[in-house]
Amino acid sequence: MAVSLSFTFISTSIKADFAFSDEVRSWHLSELDLLFNRDVITFFSSPELDNGQDNIHPHITSCSGEKSHLCLHCSKTFTDENTLILHQKTHQGEYELRSHLRTQTGGKIFNSGEKPYRCPNCDKGFSEKSKLTRHLRTHTGGKPFKCSQCDKGFSVKTILTNHLRTHTGEKPFKCSQCDKGFSVKTTLTVHLRTHTGEKPFKCSQCDKGFSVKTSLTAHLRTHTGEKPFKCSQCDKGFSVKTNLTAHLKTHTGEKPFKCSKCDEVFTFQSNLTTHLRTHTGEKPFKCPHCDKTFSRKTTLTNHLRTHTGEKPFKCPHCDKTFSRKTFLTNHLRTHTGEKPFKCPHCDKTFSQKNILTSHRRRHTG
Known part of the structure; x- marks a missing residue:
């Protein structure tokens, strides 16, 4: 717990050893020489005891030097009161501290891990009232924090x-390894893993690890076959939302990204970037096992499996596994009987595009 410079001593029935660990309590009592013979330290200002504060302030200064504002939770010191107050909030808000004291005076101590604040709409419990308040908005849909720049x-x-x-374009979270900046701290955390190689999210079905939890969630669907993102225009489903977004543009025909070298247009900037490499010849993705380079990351990923022998795509109907998703898709049609590729010259249909291509040569010669 934390204490501001304006802390005071008051007399209650609560013992000091409830408020602090033995180490912090012993230090505090010895350093302050028991200026006040009281039993507990409160964690917020008491205007009635301003005279007592005048005596405490110079004593704390003499103990700690320039940084005279001490946090009794972690022993950090600060040069001014405002900085200390901000720091206190990293431990717990003033409201939670007062609430905690009230539970003590009522003779009820919440043990670590106890969740006394219950949601009336579901069975969830919370350790702090503020967390319950935030959770309730998931039921009510309340969005009290409004953007001053737009309607969100x-x-x-x-x-x-x-x-x-x-x-604002502000990016206050800077990478210590490169010059990149980020607007959200969690994005920086994910980015740092590109430097460290850390992949903390592990697949329970295979040995794959991922740097981002959403990537693991999407990967798990390659095992389950789940496709939760449904197209509103047709019956197609997708395992990843970005794939649905891309698919929807096949209905609208939207292609806002135009190549400056030729007349090709694309639905996504990333597709245009990849296409531009056909003009420049750039192949930035290098295999660490051989000298081959690739213009697309996905092509490198597929190539790497020729070295590792990895076959992560498993058929849910039989024991077969595949190194590429397209191979699995083609194989699944042997189970479903689906033949989506239709010859424009006759009524024949085919399960694979390359078989249709071979068939069409019979018509064209």
């Missing part, structure tokens, strides 16, 4: 803070 509302203040940076 948010259920959590920190999300609004992150959103505002899309307007």
Whole structure:
């Protein structure tokens, strides 16, 4: 727990050893020489005891030198009171501290891990009232934090803070390894893993690890076959939302990204970037096992499996596994009987595109 410079001593029935660890309590009592013979330290200002504060302030200064404002939770010191107050919030808010004290005076101590604040709509419990308040918005849809630049509302203040940076362009979270900056701290955390190679999210079905939890979630669908993202225009389903977004543009025909070297247009900037390499000859993706280079990362990923022998795509109907998703897709049609490739010259249909291509040569010669 934390204490500001304006802390005071008051007399209650609560013992000091409840408030602090033995180490912090012993240090505090010895350093302050028991200026006040009281039993507990409160964690917020008491205007009635301003005279007592005048005596405490110079004593703390003499103990700690220039940084006279001490946090009794972690022993950090600060040069001014405002910085200390901000620091205190990293431990717990003033509201939670007062609430905690009230539970003590009522003779009820919440053990570590106890969740006394219950949601009336579901069975979830929370250790702090503020967390319950935030959770309730998932039921009510309340978004009290409004953006001053646009009409968007948010259920959590920190999300609004992150959103505002899309307007200001501010990127306060800097990578210590390169020059990149980020508007959200979690994005920096994910980025740092590109330097460290850390992949903390492990697949329970195979040995793959991922740097981002969403990538693991998407990967798991290659095992389950789940496709939760449905197209509203047709019956197609997708395992990843970005694939649905791309598919929807096949209905609208939208292709806003135009190549400056030729007349090709693309639905996504990433597709244009890849296409430009056909003009420049750039192949930035290098195999660490041989001298081959590739213009696309996905092509490198597929190539790497020729070295590792990895076959992550498993058929849910039989024991066969495949190194590429397209191979699995083609194989699945042997189970379903699907033949989506139709010859424009006759009524024949085929399960694979390359078989249709061979068939069409019979018509064209």
